[in-house]
Amino acid sequence: MKLSLPITAPGIYPGVPMDIYHSQNLCDGPSISSSGLRKLWSRAPAHFYSQWDGNPEAEPQPESEALILGRAAHHLLLGEEDFSTLFIARPLLAPDGRPWNGNNKSCIEWLKEQKAAGRTVLRAEQLEAIRGMARSLVRHPLVQSGILTGQIEQTVVARDPTTNIWLKIRPDAIPNDSGDFADLKTTEDVSDDALQRTIGDYGYQQQGALVGDVWRAVTKQQMTSFSLIFVEKKPPHCVRVISLKDDDLERGRMQNIVALKRFATCLANGEWPGPGRADAEYLGLTPWAQKKIDFDLDLAKKMGEL
Numbered sequence: 310m311k312l313s314l315p316i317t318a319p320g321i322y323p324g325v326p327m328d329i330y331h332s333q334n335l336c337d338g339p340s341i342s343s344s345g346l347r348k349l350w351s352r353a354p355a356h357f358y359s360q361w362d363g364n365p366e367a368e369p370q371p372e373s374e375a376l377i378l379g380r381a382a383h384h385l386l387l388g389e390e391d392f393s394t395l396f397i398a399r400p401l402l403a404p405d406g407r408p409w410n411g412n413n414k415s416c417i418e419w420l421k422e423q424k425a426a427g428r429t430v431l432r433a434e435q436l437e438a439i440r441g442m443a444r445s446l447v448r449h450p451l452v453q454s455g456i457l458t459g460q461i462e463q464t465v466v467a468r469d470p471t472t473n474i475w476l477k478i479r480p481d482a483i484p485n486d487s488g489d490f491a492d493l494k495t496t497e498d499v500s501d502d503a504l505q506r507t508i509g510d511y512g513y514q515q516q517g518a519l520v521g522d523v524w525r526a527v528t529k530q531q532m533t534s535f536s537l538i539f540v541e542k543k544p545p546h547c548v549r550v551i552s553l554k555d556d557d558l559e560r561g562r563m564q565n566i567v568a569l570k571r572f573a574t575c576l577a578n579g580e581w582p583g584p585g586r587a588d589a590e591y592l593g594l595t596p597w598a599q600k601k602i603d604f605d606l607d608l609a610k611k612m613g614e615l
Contacts, residue, residue, distance in 0.1 A: 355582060
């Protein structure tokens with residue numbers, strides 16, 4: 310569909326700038342993405358609101374090096390044409406011809422110019438890491454067979470029928486001839502234990518569930534599968550493709566329902582509470598800590614220390 314802001318109708322929209330996608334200027338009413346729903350599930354509404362674009366007093370969040378690397382990797386690895394306009398390599402020499410130095414006035418001015426132009430500066434080692442990830446990805450059989458082939462990072466929006474809030478997704482690639490969605494993730498470790506923790510910690514089951522729900526609402530088609538393509542950020546840049554199970558996606562869908570209701574309630578009453586209650590609360594030790602202390606106390610008794 311042709312982009313005209315704000316969006317007033319459900320659909321698939323190309324060419325939406327990332328800053329607009331994340332803002333409340335995208336649609337003609339409040340909107341929320343997977344990252345917002347995941348934060349509302351895992352943290353208190355106050356934590357979400359402190360960084361939400363709809364909060365006029367939101368605290369600006371500096372982009373971490375990990376986020377910069379991940380964003381640059383997405384643009385380059387997924388073949389987006391605007392990589393060279395959004396990113397630039399930091400030169401080895403300062404504009405005045407001397408070796409690069411962050412305290413050099415010409416370097417400081419050059420960095421200001423790039424920021425004003427909307428470009429993110431990448432160091433040589435960051436670019437090398439992206440190239441290493443790209444080499445590993447293109448060797449994986451599923452990538453070769455086209456798992457990331459499709460319409461790149463289109464914005465898809467639909468209204469939630471219960472709350473009337475706009476739901477928005479931005480899949481890495483919308484499949485051309487199937488309902489098999491895939492999302493590229495950079496990570497530190499692709500071992501079984503590490504990936505299970507990563508999926509749980511980042512709530513990727515919620516992301517997959519939202520993709521399926523919004524896709525169905527807009528196209529009337531079912532998402533067949535949702536896979537995560539993990540690539541290590543450091544050599545040897547191992548790659549693994551993990552398809553989420555249907556029961557985990559259903560858990561994610563239920564989490565999204567709860568998170569969305571929290572969002573709607575906070576919007577309606579204008580209150581974004583932190584964790585806990587107004588009165589004092591009891592909070593006990595974890596079962597693991599209790600077991601360890603009890604074991605040590607039992608041992609102390611046997612040793613005559615208690």
